Amino acid sequence: MSSYQKTAPVPSQEFLDRNAKYAEGHKPELGNDHWGHVRPLAVITCMDSRIYPHEQLGLGVNDTAIIRNAGGSVAEVLTTILACQKFGVRHFMVLKHTDCGGFRLQGREIIEHYKAHAKSNPTLSAKTVEEVTSEIREFGYGNTPIEEVVLNDVEFFEEESVDL
Numbered sequence: 777m778s779s780y781q782k783t784a785p786v787p788s789q790e791f792l793d794r795n796a797k798y799a800e801g802h803k804p805e806l807g808n809d810h811w812g813h814v815r816p817l818a819v820i821t822c823m824d825s826r827i828y829p830h831e832q833l834g835l836g837v838n839d840t841a842i843i844r845n846a847g848g849s850v851a852e853v854l855t856t857i858l859a860c861q862k863f864g865v866r867h868f869m870v871l872k873h874t875d876c877g878g879f880r881l882q883g884r885e886i887i888e889h890y891k892a893h894a895k896s897n898p899t900l901s902a903k904t905v906e907e908v909t910s911e912i913r914e915f916g917y918g919n920t921p922i923e924e925v926v927l928n929d930v931e932f933f934e935e936e937s938v939d940l
């Protein structure tokens with residue numbers, strides 16, 4: 777039995793209503809021509825809601841792509857990085873932050889959590905759980921200094937991204 781709260785903090789219909797209201801008055805600054813708006817910069821950062829990349833870096837909302845995930849891990853977003861490069865992004869910035877959950881959580885804890893709470897359904901066999909957990913990348917920075925974590929991600933980026 778899951779311990780997750782079953783009721784969303786905001787009902788889905790309210791989100792749909794909010795989005796519809798937003799869409800009524802929305803006039804895209806950059807038009808709707810697909811991909812003509814791609815900027816040459818992307819910021820890879822944490823999903824932490826305390827991080828405001830545009831404000832922190834003095835960027836306009838259309839100046840950059842923001843790629844977010846747990847801990848701002850470059851390895852976790854390689855597909856997105858490659859897609860960005862394909863669409864014209866040429867500069868990537870890694871933005872980490874202090875008090876990040878990435879320094880408090882380890883991959884083995886994520887795997888244990890998944891195994892304990894994997895949804896039970898007929899298609900999710902024990903083997904599938906093992907397959908899923910084998911795909912969970914090494915996660916967590918432990919006591920590594922934040923500067924070293926950034927350098928490790930930059931090194932990963934330089935090794936794994938394409939040469940343009």
Ligand SMILES: [Zn+2]
Pocket residue numbers: 822823824846847848873875876877878
């Ligand atoms: Zn974080």
